[in-house]
Amino acid sequence: xxxxxxxxxxxxxxxxxxxxxxxxxxxxxxxxxxxxxxxxxxxxxxxxxxxxxxxxxxxxxxxxxxxxxxxxxxxxxxxxxxxxxxxxxxxxxxxxxxxxxxxxxxxxxxxxxxxxx
Amino acid sequence: xxxxxxxxxxxxxxxxxxxxxxxxxxxxxxxxxxxxxxxxxxxxxxxxxxxxxxxxxxxxxxxxxxxxxxxxxxxxxxxxxxxxxxxxxxxxxxxxxxxxxxxxxxxxxxxxxxx
Numbered sequence: 001x002x003x004x005x006x007x008x009x010x011x012x013x014x015x016x017x018x019x020x021x022x023x024x025x026x027x028x029x030x031x032x033x034x035x036x037x038x039x040x041x042x043x044x045x046x047x048x049x050x051x052x053x054x055x056x057x058x059x060x061x062x063x064x065x066x067x068x069x070x071x072x073x074x075x076x077x078x079x080x081x082x083x084x085x086x087x088x089x090x091x092x093x094x095x096x097x098x099x100x101x102x103x104x105x106x107x108x109x110x111x112x113x114x115x116x117x
Numbered sequence: 118x119x120x121x122x123x124x125x126x127x128x129x130x131x132x133x134x135x136x137x138x139x140x141x142x143x144x145x146x147x148x149x150x151x152x153x154x155x156x157x158x159x160x161x162x163x164x165x166x167x168x169x170x171x172x173x174x175x176x177x178x179x180x181x182x183x184x185x186x187x188x189x190x191x192x193x194x195x196x197x198x199x200x201x202x203x204x205x206x207x208x209x210x211x212x213x214x215x216x217x218x219x220x221x222x223x224x225x226x227x228x229x230x231x232x
Contacts, residue, residue: 004160035222040224041224042119042121042123042206042222042223042224042225043161043206043208043220043222044222045219045220045221048219056219058219059219091160091161093160100212101210101219102149102210102211102212102219102220103149103166103168103210105163106163106220107160107162107163108153108160108161108162109160110158110159110160111160
């Protein structure tokens with residue numbers, strides 16, 4: 001079946017512009033995660049959605065970052081007034097959501113490579 | 118503060134030999150550990166995991182060892198194959214860490230298996 005898909009695969013933007021990154025999780029997965037990987041760094045947790053519960057936003061680095069998940073499926077990560085330090089690969093993952101998230105196998109998309117000039 | 122550390126950024130091993138990838142953690146509240154594998158231009162894929170109630174978990178050529186007293190885990194790949202060449206990420210989670218949904222990842226180790 002189809003895996004997690006993300007679009008665009010690459011995005012180049014100018015400093016100060018807003019960007020939207022999209023994630024289509026695996027059908028039937030109720031849990032969805034966003035991470036980012038900056039150069040030479042590990043994957044940094046950003047936000048977690050589980051069903052209709054309030055999202056865990058504890059990883060968002062600033063109020064310029066926001067995410068929503070519509071209809072329990074597709075998610076959009078928005079970065080406002082982008083800065084050069086926002087350049088990274090943004091990864092989305094989904095999981096079944098039927099057990100504690102820390103033990104669930106997360107299925108990752110290929111990521112969106114964002115470059116802020 | 119890097120709570121999960123992979124101190125070796127790269128490792129080269131001959132085909133057929135054992136690959137040993139190491140990971141250290143500092144948060145004693147972590148109780149579940151995972152390894153993910155990542156090929157270029159792809160997202161990470163789950164490889165193997167271990168709960169803190171165990172000290173070893175084996176799946177085919179892959180074995181993960183956990184030493185809780187040393188806060189150290191390792192991934193053994195035997196025998197190593199060229200297709201194992203990838204970046205390996207260690208990750209940890211803990212139900213009582215305050216953010217139960219969060220996986221904390223290390224910075225990764227790039228494994229190259231040579232012929």
